[in-house]
Amino acid sequence: MKPIKFVIALMVFATALSAQASPLLNGLALEQQFNKDRYIAAVYSETLANSTEVVLDNNTPRSLEVRIVADSMSARRFRNQWMEGIAINNGGDTLTSQADNMVTFAKLFNGRLKKGDHLTVAFAANTGATTVALNGVTLGKIEDRKFFNTLLRAWVGPVPPSSEFRGGLLAAGNVDSSLLSRYEQLKPSGDRIAQVRAQVESLNAEQEDKTEVAAAKPAPAATKPKPTKPKLTADIPPPTLASIGDKPASAMKKVEAPKPSKPKPSKAALAREMEEDDEDEAPLTADLILARQIYHSSLLRHTFPYIRYPKRAQERGQEGSVRLKVTIDSKGDVTDIQTLQDSRYSSLNRAAVDAVKRAGPYPAAPPQLAKGNFNFTIPITFRLPD
Incomplete structure (x- = not known):
């Protein structure tokens, strides 16, 4: 009986560890433009923290979530704002190495985001992959361990959308109750989920057709390779906060x-x-x-x-x-x-x-x-x- 009890104890302990490892809500932040609420952003992590260094730990599963507050938002505008934040919160080497991944990420955003939509960006620490989904429907996956932090720095880096925005995300679980209530009430309708799924399936089918057509074309005759342009490289010193004191x-x-x-x-x-x-x-x-x-x-x-x-x-x-x-x-x-x-x-x-x-x-x-x-x-x- 003792060995059986020991096995059961191990199973209970493993279950407890699994429960503890579930993603925790680290913080929430409300984004506004022209004094109008746009969306609520969230950071989830297995480890609650109020420091950027801990939240950027690449050995920890984490996820970002955006829930849309506005009645309608251009997905492209939203994406461009995020990419601006990436540009000013990542070093030149990172921008250069992640340029191709940014193209993949940017092309996932089409049409309009609607009130209640859930955009999720999840990082799997065991594989290093970042998966992007809208209302539970996968839009795409980027297989690069460094990509998730490239996105996250736009929110919690040295120049975030605002200091209040970063502070809200780095709350170590101490979130504002009224904002949390509002966040939890934002949900997509069944019709909206079906609409997103149909759009994604249509885009995937269109891409498959293009791939088949390209594969059916005869191979082009060998030609002299064109000289390739040297790839752009970034050399960008970090920006600073508003200065106090004399200026030249x-x-x-x-x-x-x-x-x-x-x-x-x-x-x-x-x-x-x-x-x-x-x-x-x-x-x-x-x-x-x-x-x-x-x-x-x-x-x-x-x-x-x-x-x-x-x-x-x-x-x-x-x-x-x-x-x-x-x-x-x-x-x-x-x-x-x-x-x-x-x-x-x-x-x-x-x-x-x-x-x-x-x-x-x-x-x-x-x-x-x-x-x-x-x-x-x-x-x-x-x-x-x-």
């Missing part, structure tokens, strides 16, 4: 009064504009994605020296995050500045806009991107030393 004279351009222009559209109109899909977006390639990431990072690097922490805000202990949408033309001249997310303090909001005005003109766009205007976002964090 070169960084203290006078903020000029804005030129007379036609009345700006309302925030509602701007929100609608943000929801429009970019129908004329160029076909995604690794070089194009990397060019966008490098250029976007260079624009932020160009901006940060011009950010000034208002002295009155320092004296009052005021801190906060501001996120701006900036439009520049092909020469780098600023044509528009809009506030996607503001802080509680008007002085910090003005300081962020003034920094962009001082920073212009920006470096001209590279040839691959020098067609019309270029839009990019700038997250600026005003934080006092501890």
